[in-house]
Amino acid sequence: MSHGRSTRLIVALDTKDTAQAVSWREQVAGPACMVKLGLEFTYACGLDAVREAAGGSPLFLDLKLHDIPNTVASAIGSLAALRPAMLTIHASGGRAMIAAARKAIDETFPADARPLLLAVTVLTSMDEAALHETGVEGSVVAQVLRLGALAMDSGADGLVCSSHEIAPLRAALGDAPVLVVPGIRPAGSALGDQKRVMTPAQASAAGADWIVVGRPITRAADPAAAAAAIAAELETALS
Numbered sequence: 001m002s003h004g005r006s007t008r009l010i011v012a013l014d015t016k017d018t019a020q021a022v023s024w025r026e027q028v029a030g031p032a033c034m035v036k037l038g039l040e041f042t043y044a045c046g047l048d049a050v051r052e053a054a055g056g057s058p059l060f061l062d063l064k065l066h067d068i069p070n071t072v073a074s075a076i077g078s079l080a081a082l083r084p085a086m087l088t089i090h091a092s093g094g095r096a097m098i099a100a101a102r103k104a105i106d107e108t109f110p111a112d113a114r115p116l117l118l119a120v121t122v123l124t125s126m127d128e129a130a131l132h133e134t135g136v137e138g139s140v141v142a143q144v145l146r147l148g149a150l151a152m153d154s155g156a157d158g159l160v161c162s163s164h165e166i167a168p169l170r171a172a173l174g175d176a177p178v179l180v181v182p183g184i185r186p187a188g189s190a191l192g193d194q195k196r197v198m199t200p201a202q203a204s205a206a207g208a209d210w211i212v213v214g215r216p217i218t219r220a221a222d223p224a225a226a227a228a229a230i231a232a233e234l235e236t237a238l239s
């Protein structure tokens, strides 16, 4: 069933090597609408290398900030020169932290170059048992809805969630949140550490705005072909 939203592809360039990240970015440049650089790359290579790896592609800077409000706000100031299109914080940092991140973005970035502030809800590597071990009772979807509502009410532009929570989030929060969805596995791909997964077509049908795909592309024998196949799957799902 079509919901009228198109789903775009973000490729996660998870490596400790700048030349490798640049090579992957060049290979996926057609099908990928954005590249994601995260903790592994940034800690290993540094912020100047993030700029080099992203090249001219829109940048999803996935550093999942989670600290006291003052520190998160200051960190966002330190990242501003990279001009990311999206950046992440953890929703579990709470209202004051999310609001401080919002304020830092609004005060640090020019109005026409503000990144989307995305709040990570429950990591896609966690199932219900893993969630319960952290002391959170109830279902994963209930926790995603709780954190999603808090984040949007505190100033986030969107949420990172799994495909399984898209419909409940849309029912609870409407069309406003930009939903960015990792935990994507083309049919037959290894799950790795991901627990809450769907295929690209399923995520598109569920209404993801963006899907994030790393290893199924970057560990493929032909990353360009793997990315093109996922983009084609998204096109087919929409028609």
Ligand SMILES: O=c1ccn([C@@H]2O[C@H](COP(=O)(O)O)[C@@H](O)[C@H]2O)c(=O)[nH]1
Pocket: 012, 014, 038, 120, 122, 123, 124, 125, 160, 161, 182, 183, 184, 192, 194, 212, 213, 214, 215, 216
């Ligand atoms: O809940 C989350 C939040 C972020 N991620 C990130 O997405 C990619 C997924 O990579 P795969 O290789 O396709 O599993 C990775 O960079 C994570 O840091 C996530 O998976 N889940």
